[in-house]
Amino acid sequence: MSVDQATLDSLLAGAFGATVVIDLSNDRILGASAEAQALLRQAPLAGHRFSTFVHGHLGQLIVFVDEVLHRGMAWTRRIQVTPRDGEALDCEINGKVAALDRGAALVLQITDLAELDSRAEAARVARLYGGGLHEWQRAQSFFSELEQQNQLILNAAGEGIYGVNADGKTTFVNRAAQEMLGWTADDLLGQDIHSKIHHHHLDGELYPSQECPIYQSFRFEEVNRIEDEVFWRKDGKPIRVEYVSTPIYEGKVLAGAVVIFRDITERWENEQKLREALEEVAALRDKLEQENAYLQEAINIERAHHDIIGQSPSIREILARIEMVSRTNANVLITGESGTGKAMVATAIHADSDRRRRPLIHFKCASVNPDMIESELFGHVRGAFTAALRDKPGKLELAHGGTLFLDEFADIPLEQQGMLLEALQSRRVTRMGDTRPRELDLRVVASTSRNLEREVQAGRVRQDLMFFLNVFPIQCTPLRERIDDIPPLTVHLLKLACKRLGIPVPVITEGIIRTLQRYDWPGNVRELANVIERAAIVSRGDKLRVDIRSVGAPAVRGAATLLTEAEVDQIRTANTIACLRETGGKVSGPGGAAELLGIRPTTLYSRIRKLGLQAEG
Ligand SMILES: Nc1ncnc2c1ncn2[C@@H]1O[C@H](COP(=O)(O)OP(=O)(O)OP(=O)(O)O)[C@@H](O)[C@H]1O
Incomplete structure (x- = not known):
């Protein structure tokens, strides 16, 4: 190199x-x-x-x-x-x-x-990153501490608390909520909570989330307080809850809602028990009222109840017919003049029937104010009319299971006759002011002292009602047509009167019996009973002394003095007018015309109505 x-x-x-x-x-x-x-x-x-x-x-x-x-x-x-x-x-x-x-x-x-710049940038990022990481760690520990504190507070709360974000996903759920719902935080966090716990109403109807007040809280920024709804537990059981859902914000942006709820199942069950108890009390009170009313009726009937006395062919025929019909459920129509024993026959039919343990309700149609007939027959609920201060069962309801005796049914106004027929045929009755029909199981025994065919022709009695009632007719014979019954009746009625008066029974002579048998008895057995009671008082325990003239004009019997029906009517009219003059128009009560005539006030009232006379009281 x-x-x-x-x-x-x-x-x-x-x-x-x-x-x-x-x-x-x-x-x-x-x-x-x-x-x-x-x-x-x-x-x-x-x-x-x-x-x-x-x-x-x-x-x-x-x-x-x-x-x-x-x-x-x-x-x-x-x-x-x-x-x-x-x-x-x-x-x-x-x-x-x-x-x-x-x-x-x-x-x-x-x-x-360029590379120098990118290196410088990388260095700057590295520097920032190094510093940021530190900051991040600090923030994280701060938030986790905060969250821990929040969690402690949330978990210590007795109410269930959970949060949802704007998508309806669960963001937190406290311990009480988990315990009440049976869902764990893992089950719920990040999940659509409505579909987990709020999906159906209690009656099984689907609960769309857009109708849910919790969703509305963060859709429409409103606080919703609901007092009775259900949340569904994980095990599929509902719990009754009350809850408040409040929108929550991040800065100024709506972020979701927080829901605070309380399990009110126990409270609701207690309230429900209370409600049921109150309903039971109300039902018992109703029943008691009914029983009372029935007892009152029963007492009235009891007072009037006597054995049917007589040996005449007509009484034997009546007894045979009572025996024949009483075991059936057939409706019975009893006809006959006033005081001939129609009420006795009705009582006997009921007493011999399978319904005897249930009430016999005696409804005296002629003695009830026509305006009240509807409510008396069908009952009413509180507020049905001004005077209806409480619920009241009608006679039809009271007779449920037993017998309804419609005494003088032809006196029922036409409109109510139609309603009555409708109720009896459909076997249901609806109280005035009510919408709920009630089942009826009753037997009807009706009576009338009127000539029904004439009443139907005159349009005062509905023919269909007459047919409905007249399944089995029983005709009560007037006393004048069965004078053979006068001796046993006199004995019977005298015993009753003396017992009532607390005096010894006087002796009845043959002469007295003959006198009594000669009399016409327009008031029939009731008139006979009055004559005998008065005789018992004046006889003072000795021989029975009867002053037959004290009760009205004696009817001299015999072919030469026979009167036509029209003549009898004329005499009765004149007699009634004279009697009313005597009493100054007073009909009922002591010294009233009814007492003087020996007939019931209601009978006299209807006679007065028929004659177009004026009476007092
Ligand atoms: N055969 C009889 N035996 C005993 N008592 C009788 C007899 N017939 C009638 N009476 C008595 O006469 C009175 C009148 O009878 P009841 O009330 O049954 O007659 P009624 O036809 O229903 O009268 P009204 O049409 O006026 O209501 C009653 O006290 C009843 O006990």
Whole structure:
């Protein structure tokens, strides 16, 4: 190796970066570092003319070389270096002179400025990165501490708390929520929580998320407080919850919602039990009311209940018919004048029937104000009309399972007759003001003292109702047509009266019986009972003394004095008018016309109505 080559090698070995050594005498490159060969894309570089890499800036190179020779060293950025088959590069060139045996040589160190910039940037990023990493670690530990504190607070809360982001995905869930829902944080975090816990209503109806108040919280920026809904547990069971969902913000941007909920299942169950208990109490109260009403009815019936007394063919016929019909469910229509025992027959039918353990409801159609008939028959709910202060069952309902006795049914106004028929046929009744129909299972026994055919013709009784009721007719005979029954009836009624009055039973003579049998008895058995009671009082435990004239004009029996029906009606009318004059128009109560005539006030009222007379009270 020549001395020059050794110097050259040591020059290049000590060089940094792309370095070329150029022979100043002929512009040829004597040697180059590997970096220089890479930069100028020419390997080897030795032997090539350096000026071929700086064409375009040859003048600047000559000036620069002069400066290096003059000063021993110099640098420039005004020379672009163009690699072989490449584009010109902005470079910084440092030059110095090296002494070789063959003469002075130029040593150029070439730095690609673009690469220098990218290295500087990398260094800056590296510097930043180094510093940033530190900052990041500090922030992370700060946030994790914060989060730990938050988690501690959230987990200590007794309420279930969870957060959702604006996509409805769970962002956090506290321990209480996990315990109440049975879902773990792993199950829920990042998941669509609505579809996990809020997907259906309790009744099984789908719960679309757009209808969910929690979603609405962050859609419409509103706080929603819901008092009774369900969340679904992981095991598929619902829990009743109340919750508040509040929108949350990151800066000023709506980020989602936080939901705080409480399991109210136990509270709800207790409330439910309370509700049920109250309903039960109400039902019991209703039942008690019904029982009361029934007992009241039963007492009334009991008071009026006597054995049917008589041996006459007509009474035997009645008893036979009662026996025949009582075991069936057929409707019965009892006809006959007032006081002939129609109510007794109805009671006997019920008492002999399979329904005897259930109520016999006696509805006296003639004694109820027509305006009240509807509510009395069908019942009402509170507020159905002004006076309806509480729920009340009607007679039809009260008779459920038993027998309904419609006494003087022809007195029911036409409109209510239609409603009654409808209820009886459909076996359902709806209370006034109510919408709920109630089942009916009852047997109807109806009575009338009117001539039904005439009533139907006159349009006062619906024919269809008459047919419905008149499945099995029983005719009660007036007392005057069965005078054979007067002796046993007198004995029976006297015993009853004396027991009631607390006096000994007077003796009944044959003469008295004959007197009683001669009388016409327009008021029938009720009139007979009145006469006997009065007689018992005046007899004072001795012989029974009857003053038949005290009860009305005696009917002298016999063919010569027979009267026509019209004549009887005339006499009855005149008698009624006279009686009303006597009492000053007073119908019922002590000293009233009904008492004087020995008939029931309701009977007298309907007679007065029929005659078009005025009565008092
Ligand atoms: N055969 C009888 N045996 C015993 N008592 C009788 C008999 N018939 C009627 N009575 C008595 O006469 C009174 C009137 O009877 P009941 O009320 O049954 O007649 P009614 O035809 O329903 O009368 P109204 O049409 O005026 O309501 C009652 O006290 C009843 O006990």
